Amino acid sequence: xxxxxxxxxxxxxxxxxxxxxxxxxxxxxxxxxxxxxxxxxxxxxxxxxxxxxxxxxxxxxxxxxxxxxxxxxxxxxxxxxxxxxxxxxxxxxxxxxxxxxxxxxxxxxxxxxxxxxxxxxxxxxxxxxxxxxxxxxxxxxxxxxxxxxxxxxxxxxxxxxxxxxxxxxxxxxxxxxxxxxxxxxxxxxxxxxxxxxxxxxxxxxxxxxxxxxxxxxxxxxxxxxxxxxxxxxxxxxxxxxxxxxxxxxxxxxxxxxxxxxxxxxxxxxxxxxxxxxxxxxxxxxxxxxxxxxxxxxxxxxxxxxxxxxxxxxxxxxxxxxxxxxxxxxxxxxxxxxxxxxxxxxxxxxxxxxxxxxxxxxxxxxxxxxxxxxxxxxxxxxxxxxxxxxxxxxxxxxxxxxxxxxx
Amino acid sequence: xxxxxxxxxxxxxxxxxxxxxxxxxxxxxxxxxxxxxxxxxxxxxxxxxxxxxxxxxxxxxxxxxxxxxxxxxxxxxxxxxxxxxxxxxxxxxxxxxxxxxxxxxxxxxxxxxxxxxxxxxxxxxxxxxxxxxxxxxxxxxxxxxxxxxxxxxxxxxxxxxxxxxxxxxxxxxxxxxxxxxxxxxxxxxxxxxxxxxxxxxxxxxxxxxxxxxxxxxxxxxxxxxxxxxxxxxxxxxxxxxxxxxxxxxxxxxxxxxxxxxxxxxxxxxxxxxxxxxxxxxxxxxxxxxxxxxxxxxxxxxxxxxxxxxxxxxxxxxxxxxxxxxxxxxxxxxxxxxxxxxxxxxxxxxxxxxxxxxxxxxxxxxxxxxxxxxxxxxxxxxxxxxxxxxxxxxxxxxxxxxxxxxxxxxxxxxxxxxxxxxxxxxxxxxxxxxxxxxxxxxxxxxxxxxxxxxx
Numbered sequence: 001x002x003x004x005x006x007x008x009x010x011x012x013x014x015x016x017x018x019x020x021x022x023x024x025x026x027x028x029x030x031x032x033x034x035x036x037x038x039x040x041x042x043x044x045x046x047x048x049x050x051x052x053x054x055x056x057x058x059x060x061x062x063x064x065x066x067x068x069x070x071x072x073x074x075x076x077x078x079x080x081x082x083x084x085x086x087x088x089x090x091x092x093x094x095x096x097x098x099x100x101x102x103x104x105x106x107x108x109x110x111x112x113x114x115x116x117x118x119x120x121x122x123x124x125x126x127x128x129x130x131x132x133x134x135x136x137x138x139x140x141x142x143x144x145x146x147x148x149x150x151x152x153x154x155x156x157x158x159x160x161x162x163x164x165x166x167x168x169x170x171x172x173x174x175x176x177x178x179x180x181x182x183x184x185x186x187x188x189x190x191x192x193x194x195x196x197x198x199x200x201x202x203x204x205x206x207x208x209x210x211x212x213x214x215x216x217x218x219x220x221x222x223x224x225x226x227x228x229x230x231x232x233x234x235x236x237x238x239x240x241x242x243x244x245x246x247x248x249x250x251x252x253x254x255x256x257x258x259x260x261x262x263x264x265x266x267x268x269x270x271x272x273x274x275x276x277x278x279x280x281x282x283x284x285x286x287x288x289x290x291x292x293x294x295x296x297x298x299x300x301x302x303x304x305x306x307x308x309x310x311x312x313x314x315x316x317x318x319x320x321x322x323x324x325x326x327x328x329x330x331x332x333x334x335x336x337x338x339x340x341x342x343x344x345x346x347x348x349x350x351x352x353x354x355x356x357x358x359x360x361x362x363x364x365x366x367x368x369x370x371x372x373x374x375x376x377x378x379x380x381x382x383x384x385x386x387x388x389x390x391x392x393x394x395x396x397x398x399x400x401x402x403x404x405x406x
Numbered sequence: 407x408x409x410x411x412x413x414x415x416x417x418x419x420x421x422x423x424x425x426x427x428x429x430x431x432x433x434x435x436x437x438x439x440x441x442x443x444x445x446x447x448x449x450x451x452x453x454x455x456x457x458x459x460x461x462x463x464x465x466x467x468x469x470x471x472x473x474x475x476x477x478x479x480x481x482x483x484x485x486x487x488x489x490x491x492x493x494x495x496x497x498x499x500x501x502x503x504x505x506x507x508x509x510x511x512x513x514x515x516x517x518x519x520x521x522x523x524x525x526x527x528x529x530x531x532x533x534x535x536x537x538x539x540x541x542x543x544x545x546x547x548x549x550x551x552x553x554x555x556x557x558x559x560x561x562x563x564x565x566x567x568x569x570x571x572x573x574x575x576x577x578x579x580x581x582x583x584x585x586x587x588x589x590x591x592x593x594x595x596x597x598x599x600x601x602x603x604x605x606x607x608x609x610x611x612x613x614x615x616x617x618x619x620x621x622x623x624x625x626x627x628x629x630x631x632x633x634x635x636x637x638x639x640x641x642x643x644x645x646x647x648x649x650x651x652x653x654x655x656x657x658x659x660x661x662x663x664x665x666x667x668x669x670x671x672x673x674x675x676x677x678x679x680x681x682x683x684x685x686x687x688x689x690x691x692x693x694x695x696x697x698x699x700x701x702x703x704x705x706x707x708x709x710x711x712x713x714x715x716x717x718x719x720x721x722x723x724x725x726x727x728x729x730x731x732x733x734x735x736x737x738x739x740x741x742x743x744x745x746x747x748x749x750x751x752x753x754x755x756x757x758x759x760x761x762x763x764x765x766x767x768x769x770x771x772x773x774x775x776x777x778x779x780x781x782x783x784x785x786x787x788x789x790x791x792x793x794x795x796x797x798x799x800x801x802x803x804x805x806x807x808x809x810x811x812x813x814x815x816x817x818x819x820x821x822x823x824x825x826x827x828x829x830x831x832x833x834x835x836x837x838x839x840x841x842x843x844x845x846x847x848x849x850x851x852x853x854x855x856x857x858x859x860x
Contacts, residue, residue: 072609096608098601125601166633173638208616212605217613217791224620231775232627235766239634 005250005394012254013387016261016360017380020368023265027371028063028082032056032203032277034372035063035080042087043078047140050076054215055206057148058273058369064148066206072214073097077146090146091137094212099126099138107136148207157325157332164339165295167302172240175305179241183351187237187294191230193287197280198226204274233291242297248349250394256353257386259341260360261367263334268365270331276366276375286382289362293355296335300342300350307343318344334361359386409858413851416705420847423708423827428835429482429731431504432456435490438508439500445538446590448513451496458834459501460731461487463611464597466787467604470724471574478727483507484572484579486597488731508539512592515559519587522560525553532564532583535590545569546581561586576600606724610787610794617795621782624775628754629678631762636685645687654749655680661746665739675750682753686814689761691769695815698854700808701847703816704823707804711828714797718788725788725797728831737838741846744825747784748818755780755802756809756817769810777802823847 030038036053051069058064062081068074074093081087093099108115113131121128126138135142205222209215248256275284307314322340325333338357342350359382366379436454443450465487469477481487483505493499501510523531529548536543546566554561561584568579578598584591639646659676663669686692715725734740755776763772781799788794801824808820826843833839 073605094605094609096599096601096605124599124604166630169634170637170641173634174641210612210616212609212612213616214609214613217616221616221620224617225623228620228624228627228779232630235762238766 002395006391008251009254009387009391009394012258013384013390016258016364016387017367017383019262020264020268020364024368024371026061026082027369028058028273029371030063030082031370031372031374032063032065032274036065036078039065039078039080039087039089043076043089043143046076046089046091046143048074048076048091051215053203054209054218055203056274056277057206059149064206066209068209068211068215070215072212072217075209075211077148079146088146089143091140091142092211093137093140093142096124096212097126097138099123099140101127102129102136102139104129107131110139111136111141152331155330155332157328157330157336161299161332161335161339164299164302164306167306168298168300169236169240169302171301171305172243172298177241177243180244180351183242183244183294184237186290187242188234190287190290190294191234191237193283194291195227195230197278197284197287198223198230200280201226201275201278201284203278204271206274233294236298237294240298242294242351243301243347244351246346246348247393248345248352250390252345252349253352253356253393254387254390256338256341256356257360257383257390260338260357260362261364261383263337263357263361264364264368266326266337267329267331267334268368269334269362272362272365273369273375276370276379281375282378285362285366285379286359289359290355292335292362293351293358295354296339296342296358297350297354299335300339300354301347303339303343304347304350315344356386359383409855412702413855416702416851417844417848419709420705420823420827420844423705423712424830424840424843427831428833428839429458429488429504429831430835431482431502431506432458432490432834433836434506435502436492438502438506439492439511440494442500442502442508442511442539443498443513446511446513446535446593448498450494450498453495455493455495457491457493458731458733459489459491460733462730463604463607464599465731466607466726467599468573469726470606470789471577471600471603473719475727479505480573485577486595507541508593508595510592510594511539515586515591516589519559519589519591521588523562523585523588525551525562528553528562528585528588529564531588532562532585532590535583535593536566536581539593540581540595542568542571545571546579549580559586573597574600574603576603606789607787610789610791613791614782614785614787614794617782621779624759624779625754628758628762629681632678632681632685632758635688635758635762636681639685639688646684647687648684651680651682651684651686654683654753658746658749661742661749665742665746675746679750679753682758686753686757686761689757689764691764692757692761693810693813695813697812697815697819698850698857699812700816700819700821701823701850701854703804703808703811704820705827705847707801707808707820708824708827710804711797711801711824714800715788718793718797723789723793725794726786729784729786729829730832732829732832734833737833737836737842740829740833740839741822741826741842744829745822747825748821751780751783752805752809752817752821753814756805757814760809773806773809777806780805819850823850 049069050067054066054068056063056065062079065078065080067076074091077090079088104115104118107118107129111131111134113134117131119130129136133145202219202222208218208222275281278284307317310317318340322337325336338361341357342353345353363379363383366375370376435456440450465481468481468485468487471477472480483503484507486503486509489501489503489509491501497514499512503509529551546568548564549567550565552563564583566581570577571579577600580596580598582594655676658679659672662672662675715727718725759776760772763775777799780802781795785794785798805817805821809817830843
């Protein structure tokens with residue numbers, strides 16, 4: 001029997017590890033910093049100082065990278081494809097920056113286009129020209145017409161998750177609760193971990209950098225907003241404490257972890273690749289997983305009480321909801337599936353299962369979206385580490401799990 | 407007696423704060439505009455409609471470009487950033503700056519505008535009209551001319567460039583004159599700002615907008631906290647101030663709607679204010695409300711904040727002297743805007759935020775969070791950026807003091823008083839506008855003294 005359990009654990013672990021790698025869609029072959037080095041080597045000199053790489057975003061088939069000097073008067077956006085294709089760039093300059101007021105003929109000569117095709121744009125201190133795809137800011141060629149891909153449309157699952165979070169918070173205040181001090185500490189430590197990683201995770205918020213806003217202001221805004229949210233999470237850990245009445249059986253924990261990893265194949269976590277490219281990913285990823293797990297357990301508490309109204313049909317509703325989320329896989333759909341799974345179990349096991357699902361999803365997403373070794377090995381190690389605990393529990397416990405008070 | 411002397415001092419300070427403040431020129435604009443149009447041989451007929459036009463970024467850039475009050479004067483005069491557009495029901499339109507400089511004119515095309523002129527003759531006709539309308543016109547030189555035939559009329563457009571003139575070095579004045587047939591029909595002045603002056607203001611404004619996002623995140627979290635506290639209060643049958651909340655929400659919604667902000671924002675702000683006030687009894691850690699104490703705190707805070715730009719200028723920084731010029735027609739708009747801000751922000755920052763965070767951080771720790779969030783909501787663009795945020799924080803500290811001595815009610819009153827006094831300079835010159843700012847202060851002080859005597 002113990003051998004069978006060990007075999008099951010190994011199979012589940014293998015599935016959790018291999019599924020995200022096997023069904024990965026366009027994982028990034030190189031890290032954003034390597035892509036930045038390639039961009040700096042391949043993009044022709046623009047005649048202006050680029051400044052530092054401020055942020056990056058993973059696109060369909062490559063990286064979007066953004067440079068901005070400390071004074072913030074311009075940004076350089078570069079699209080670096082995974083393949084050996086051309087590296088496109090775009091210089092965006094604030095309209096008030098003084099520059100040349102070229103004549104139509106001079107501008108046409110500079111970009112090598114017919115002067116008749118030029119459209120002038122009078123700025124405060126200079127004249128910009130546009131000749132089809134070629135744009136001049138004063139006398140500086142700005143490169144291709146390039147911009148970040150548009151954000152996906154509104155995410156209905158996100159609204160559902162937000163509502164369930166509020167519902168979960170109310171449930172934890174209204175229903176009798178035995179708070180778990182260890183889980184509260186875990187949540188606070190995770191929040192502190194994310195807070196410590198925030199300054200190094202600023203590149204993830206690349207879209208917030210804009211010409212005219214100095215990068216330190218953008219960084220300050222990102223860190224401040226992040227700290228406020230983390231402060232709210234810490235306050236939430238006290239106001240709406242985790243209830244931990246029992247450790248789930250080994251197979252439930254294993255299934256949750258595997259489910260999380262499989263969800264990464266449905267839809268990887270947004271910003272997983274971007275976060276993996278940051279210097280403190282090794283702290284940020286596990287800490288973010290634990291906070292996500294706390295949130296999943298909270299929302300699952302709400303969902304559990306809502307579906308409890310259906311009494312016998314509760315599991316059917318949860319299954320249908322999960323199926324609907326898989327069928328319409330927006331960015332928040334995997335979270336919905338995960339909290340359906342957690343809500344299917346007892347309230348006292350929610351924190352463990354929520355953390356397992358979130359851990360599997362975050363690490364699985366990193367494996368599914370990144371192919372460079374510095375991201376893959378830590379993620380694989382993080383994904384495998386809990387299996388050691390599960391294996392130990394499987395070998396030590398009976399099939400039903402040992403109930404223990406928190 | 408001491409109390410009475412204090413109240414008198416407060417009232418005197420409030421009077422000093424509003425005395426001589428305001429944007430001039432509104433009353434005189436139609437007369438000046440009609441006189442200018444007469445110089446183009448056009449007599450205005452009918453009612454004049456006056457509308458304020460403000461290019462706030464340009465006004466602040468001009469303020470930054472010159473030291474002291476000179477910059478602010480330029481914004482109202484030769485810089486043309488604060489102006490009034492006058493339209494007559496019988497035709498004709500003119501733009502006059504706050505200090506009376508003619509900025510633009512357009513007269514209706516006469517039935518017989520005279521014979522078409524050659525460009526050189528038309529330029530002479532245009533130049534002949536300039537000395538009457540443009541002081542220091544000798545500095546202007548024709549830079550560009552173009553002629554267009556429309557139906558049977560020949561139109562000429564001339565652009566003169568006038569250098570910097572009284573504006574700081576790097577700025578440039580332009581004037582454009584249109585001639586139809588042999589009649590000058592329009593004149594339009596423009597100012598081309600120096601990139602760095604406008605850039606500092608535009609850049610800081612964009613940066614403050616970015617930082618305001620942080621405050622928005624914080625307020626969103628507070629609203630979530632209010633929702634949860636309200637739900638919990640209902641579930642446990644706790645005492646909620648539903649009636650008071652509904653009243654405050656209705657007032658806020660009404661003020662927002664009357665000021666033309668649209669129904670959506672009015673409903674949203676009204677609902678948020680209503681919820682914040684309704685759950686107030688749940689947070690028992692808040693000091694009890696004694697609103698008359700807010701009046702002197704509000705006046706004192708307004709005095710401190712008014713001094714800040716001067717202090718900043720002495721230390722080599724820059725901060726606009728006053729808030730953005732308001733486009734308003736009725737004196738009570740001033741009070742409406744100030745009270746709306748007070749009724750929405752104070753229950754959130756000094757009520758809900760304090761109630762939510764005080765169990766963890768205590769009164770002063772939570773207040774510090776409130777000061778941080780509040781100081782990001784309405785700072786003015788300045789140099790260095792942290793200094794202007796600190797000045798906005800000074801106002802917030804004043805409100806914390808009000809909340810400490812008189813609860814959320816005092817903070818609301820203090821904020822409304824302070825905002826009214828500070829915003830007075832952004833509204834037109836006039837006794838009624840000043841009375842709107844002073845009368846509530848006087849009434850509040852009188853009531854406070856009377857209640858203490860009782």
